[in-house]
Amino acid sequence: MKYIRAQGIEEQEYYYFEVDDEMIAYRQVTLMNDCYKLSIAPEFYLAEGEIECFEGDEDISQEQFNEIWDKAVASYRVGWEQVKLDYAPGTLVNGIIRMFYPQGVIIQLSDRAYAVADSEELRTHTRPELMYPGYLVQGVIAGYDDNNLWLVLEHCTVSDEGVIER
Structure with a gap:
């Protein structure tokens, strides 16, 4: 992975990206006037497509990225620890497809669990016509993604019963 700090259009606006070799963002922090927007819940603020670098953008270390990431997600950590207590590995769960990220399909299990x-x-x-937001998914909790504050599902199936909105 590669890490980038980019100047935004506005004064005091910065973007921090974790990107792969093809410049696709996996994690993102947007910082504007001491307010953070994240690529995780509840914002899901992640650039689509390839990240283009401009004059003034700079490569940063993984440590520098993780420092800003940890600061940005700090307010979500207590809730995340509760989600992990509520959803033990091996538990069968139902959720709704919400979006597609480079890491995989993002599924909402509750108001605070993804x-x-x-x-x-x-x-x-899964039939291609079912691979869209709103379809019901059932899967088993395999573990936790502590970077993105997501549960990790395996053995998933998508229901053809139609689109569900919460």
């Missing part, structure tokens, strides 16, 4: 499932695995046994 999970990620492997996109390729899900596509291998």
Whole structure:
């Protein structure tokens, strides 16, 4: 992974990206006037497509990125620890597809709990017309993604009963 600090258009606006070799963002922090927007819940503020670097943007270390990331997600940590207590590994859960990220399919389990499932695995046994936001997913909690504050699901199936909105 590569880490970038980019100057925004506005004064005191900065973007911090974790990107892969193809410049696709996996994690993002937007900082404007001491307010953070994150690529995790509840904001889900992640650049779509390839990140383009401009004059003044700079590479930063993973440590520098993680420092700003940890500061930005600090207010969500207590809630995340409760989610982990509420959703033990091995638990069968239901949720709704909300979006597709480079890490996988993002599934909302409750107002405060989100999970990620492997996109390729899900596509291998799901009809293409069901791979859209709003469809019901059932899966088993396999673990936790403590960076993104997501539960990790496996053995997922998508229901063809129609789109559900919460």
